Amino acid sequence: MTQHSFKSQFIDRLQAAITEGTLVRLNLGSPTGRDRSLRNLFIRPVRLRGQLHLSFVYRHATRDVTKNHLPADGVTLISELLGDEFADAFLSATTGTAHLNLRKGRQPKLELGPAEDTAAPDLDHDHQKTRTVRTQGNPWLQDLGVTGPDEKVRPGMEAKYRQIHRFIEIVSPLLRDARLPNDRPVSVVDMGCGKGYLTFALHEHLKRALPHHARVQGIEQRVELADAANRVASNHQLDSLQFLTGTIGSTILQPTDVVVALHACDTATDDALAKGIEANARLIVVAPCCHREVAGQLVAPPVLADALRHGILFQREADFVTDALRACLLESAGYEARVFEFISPEHTAKNLMISAVRRDVPQPVRVAAREKATALAAFYGIRQQRLARLLGVNLEP
Ligand SMILES: C[S@@+](CC[C@H](N)C(=O)[O-])C[C@H]1O[C@@H](n2cnc3c(N)ncnc32)[C@H](O)[C@@H]1O
Numbered sequence: 001m002t003q004h005s006f007k008s009q010f011i012d013r014l015q016a017a018i019t020e021g022t023l024v025r026l027n028l029g030s031p032t033g034r035d036r037s038l039r040n041l042f043i044r045p046v047r048l049r050g051q052l053h054l055s056f057v058y059r060h061a062t063r064d065v066t067k068n069h070l071p072a073d074g075v076t077l078i079s080e081l082l083g084d085e086f087a088d089a090f091l092s093a094t095t096g097t098a099h100l101n102l103r104k105g106r107q108p109k110l111e112l113g114p115a116e117d118t119a120a121p122d123l124d125h126d127h128q129k130t131r132t133v134r135t136q137g138n139p140w141l142q143d144l145g146v147t148g149p150d151e152k153v154r155p156g157m158e159a160k161y162r163q164i165h166r167f168i169e170i171v172s173p174l175l176r177d178a179r180l181p182n183d184r185p186v187s188v189v190d191m192g193c194g195k196g197y198l199t200f201a202l203h204e205h206l207k208r209a210l211p212h213h214a215r216v217q218g219i220e221q222r223v224e225l226a227d228a229a230n231r232v233a234s235n236h237q238l239d240s241l242q243f244l245t246g247t248i249g250s251t252i253l254q255p256t257d258v259v260v261a262l263h264a265c266d267t268a269t270d271d272a273l274a275k276g277i278e279a280n281a282r283l284i285v286v287a288p289c290c291h292r293e294v295a296g297q298l299v300a301p302p303v304l305a306d307a308l309r310h311g312i313l314f315q316r317e318a319d320f321v322t323d324a325l326r327a328c329l330l331e332s333a334g335y336e337a338r339v340f341e342f343i344s345p346e347h348t349a350k351n352l353m354i355s356a357v358r359r360d361v362p363q364p365v366r367v368a369a370r371e372k373a374t375a376l377a378a379f380y381g382i383r384q385q386r387l388a389r390l391l392g393v394n395l396e397p
Contacts, residue, residue, distance in 0.1 A: 017093040028086035029211035178283035191272040192264030193218030196229035218243040253279040270386035299381030331369035
């Protein structure tokens with residue numbers, strides 16, 4: 001078959017999905033056009049002023065551009081773009097998937113597959129909602145005990161659902177900022193994943209946000225948790241999601257695009273950060289838990305001694321110093337680090353998040369970050385910090 005006939009079959013399927021109301025999303029990738037900053041085009045149905053439209057999100061290296069078209073115009077445009085601007089298209093409808101590959105030098109291909117998204121798209125959901133994990137159509141949420149058979153959040157699980165929601169809301173722009181590759185499946189590891197609430201949520205989000213299916217792995221030291229999470233993944237045929245039993249420190253990571261560690265205990269966060277750096281991850285996201293290592297060494301500088309008599313202030317200072325050191329050390333390793341609030345402190349005191357995006361950081365900037373880390377440690381009498389040790393940064397004066 002020729003490229004032309006594969007393309008027209010694909011367009012027919014798209015047209016049918018639009019007419020039957022089964023279209024969930026269409027992702028175009030592998031750009032071939034003249035605009036070198038263009039990475040992807042994400043298309044989904046939306047209802048605007050009561051009328052069905054196709055929302056086109058053009059993802060460029062540093063920005064997104066959204067345009068809405070009536071379905072007929074949209075389909076014409078897609079047909080023009082296929083082959084000229086993008087060589088790869090993935091269509092997801094509630095009836096099945098279709099993957100068109102028109103890459104140069106390869107045999108044109110149209111692969112049909114079973115449905116990945118079983119819920120009909122909610123056309124009234126705006127942009128914001130694509131950043132959330134819907135309670136409907138995600139049956140794994142039921143298996144994890146977050147929702148009940150009515151697909152509503154179960155009493156007592158509201159905070160967990162809010163946390164999941166917030167995590168995806170935060171991670172979504174970070175993933176974009178990290179400029180993940182779009183010509184192959186992205187690999188993601190969630191370290192210290194526990195029951196896997198956030199791992200499942202991330203897997204689900206990436207399915208919608210990326211052109212290729214991401215491979216997501218959870219690492220958890222408690223075998224019963226990893227086993228239970230694997231059962232849920234396999235019950236729902238989530239083949240690209242897998243849970244392994246093991247400790248973060250002993251995990252050998254292949255090159256990985258995204259490393260996440262949320263509320264991994266004490267220095268397990270440092271182990272995860274070091275693993276992410278070692279794996280050359282483009283994005284690392286951690287939400288630190290307790291900070292015992294530094295608290296055990298911290299000597300209050302004279303000017304702060306009085307304030308730090310108070311246990312809670314001392315603890316907060318230890319948390320602050322640990323996370324400030326982590327941010328400096330990430331910068332010394334070539335990452336742009338940001339520290340911000342994860343969820344409102346009313347839900348948990350462990351509400352801080354550190355994100356790190358790999359950048360081309362010049363060597364002098366890295367050296368300066370390392371010097372800042374050693375100066376900060378010296379100010380508080382800290383001689384040992386796990387991440388510093390793992391990165392070979394000597395904090396001893
Ligand atoms: C507080 S739970 C957080 C779970 C999940 N990340 C979340 O935020 O919902 C921390 C989990 O990390 C696991 N954990 C702690 N240290 C670990 C280590 N060094 N290696 C692997 N798992 C670890 C614990 O067993 C626990 O399940």
